[in-house]
Each structure stands twice: as structure tokens, then as C-alpha cells.
Amino acid sequence: MPFDNTSSFRRGSRLAPSAIRYAYRNLESYDTWYKTNYPDLKIADLGDLTEEEDATLVVDTVESLISQLKADGKVPIMLGGEHSITTGAVRNFKECSMVIIDAHSDFRRSYFGNLHNHACVTYRSLEILGPGRIFSVGTRSTSKEEYEDLDYSKVRFYTSREVDSLGMEKIAEEIDKKARGNIYFSIDMDGIDPADAPGVGTPEPYGITPRQLRVLIGRLAKRIIGLDIVEMTPLYDNGNTAMLAAKIIQDFLGNRETR
Ligand code: MN
Ligand code: MN
DSSP: OOOTTOSSSSGGGGGGGHHHHHHHHHHHHEETTTTEEESSSOOOOOOOOOOOOOHHHHHHHHHHHHHHHTTTTTOOOOEOOOOHHHHHHHOOOOOSSSEOOOOOOOSSSBBBBBBTTTGHHHHHHHHOOOOTTTEEEEOBBBOHHTOOOOTTTGGGEEHHHHHHHHOHHHHHHHHHHOSSSEEEEEEGGGOOOOOOOBSSSSOOOBOOOOHHHHEEEEEEEEEEEEEEEEOOGGGGOSHHHHHHHHHHHHHHHHHHHHH
């Protein structure tokens, strides 16, 4: 979903799907850990959705497409585009829990008069899923307004410092225990440290590592029934962010195939 109209700082995430596809095609085909031969998997690339200007229209379009995929028993992997598109997917997973990787709380009720600004996606998701069902990991950037929102405690924000002190194994175990139902997994690439993922719209230091993310995905993979990777922008990338995004997809697929 190549959409980046509400991005506040560095745009270019509309170009990410192409960059991630290009990187994916350059990954090797066999994984000795999962014993998975990736070309054997039944995956299909549906191509890009048409670029639109209006965030509300984009969210509705995503909702309708994912609804069809879900009804067909598919596991959607959506490449953004910016984080606002996630809301369209989440509307199809009302009975699920949600795990978000993000540097930001994205907990504004609206931003610049727009309910579907990318800074609002966690709040929009809370409206859909309700309290106790959303786990956001890697948080290290918020505003006083968001932090003091009476609903803030209805989402479990694992800060970047907590990831350091508790360890990702512990957090993954806790989420696995507390999450109800299946899991929708949304990866805002800025949740990862800018050293590992420099090509993002709003970089924030002190992020989680790709290995920590792999631990979390590994623990939850079998319960994940939808995934998105958003906020990557090739305009600021040295190539590593696109490659990491591609590898995350492959790793998710490998995890689902085994165990
Ligand atoms: Mn975000
Ligand atoms: Mn973010």
C-alpha cells in the first residue's frame, strides 16, 4: 500500500513496497534453521494498490481487500506505506490481539484534524480491539498529551528501556500468555534502532535490535494471522532497512512452516 500522505517528517514510504520486493528477490531460497525452501511456499504477490490521496479512503480500501483475503483463508502480509494503513487491516481482526513494534506511542486521538494520521494508529486500534489486547514494544517517543490520556494504560507499552531490563524472551513469553486469540502483528520499522534500520520516516535512537524482533516473532509466529511492515522509506536507506524488512518476512514464513 504505497501511501505516505500524512507523514510528518520524512516522506517516501510509498516507495517502500518496491524496495522491499527488490531486496526479497535477492535473498537466498533455502533456510537451514527452519528447513524451509521458500520457493515451495504458497505465497502470492498481489502487487500494489492504487496510490490515493485521502487517508480515510486508503484505510477503507485496505479494510476491504484484507477482508477478502481473510475470508479466503489467507494470511495477509501488507507492505506500507505509512502506519495509518494498519487501521484498515485491524478492522478485520476484531476478535484478535495486536502486537505493535514502534518507537512511538502513536496514541493521538487525532492529528492535524485527521483521524487517520499515522500518529493515531494505536489509538484507532484501541477503539477497535478494546483494552488489554494491544501490546506495543520498543516505545521511546510520546507526548505528555498522549501519556496522560486516560486510555493510555489500556495498551501495554513495553518501553525500549523495559526491553533492555526484562529481555525480549521474557516480554515475548508474557505477551504469549496475556494475548487472547490470534495476533495481528504490525511492524513500524522505526521501532528498530536507526543503526539497523536507518531508512524510516521518523528515526528514534535506542531502538530494539533485529535479533530481539526475531525472538518475539519466533515466539508468536504460529498465532500471527496478519502482518504489516510500515514506515520504511528507501529515500533515507543505505539498503539495510529494505533488506531487513525482506528478511523479517522470510523469517516469519519460515517460523510458520516449522514447529
Ligand atoms: Mn507508528
Ligand atoms: Mn514510529
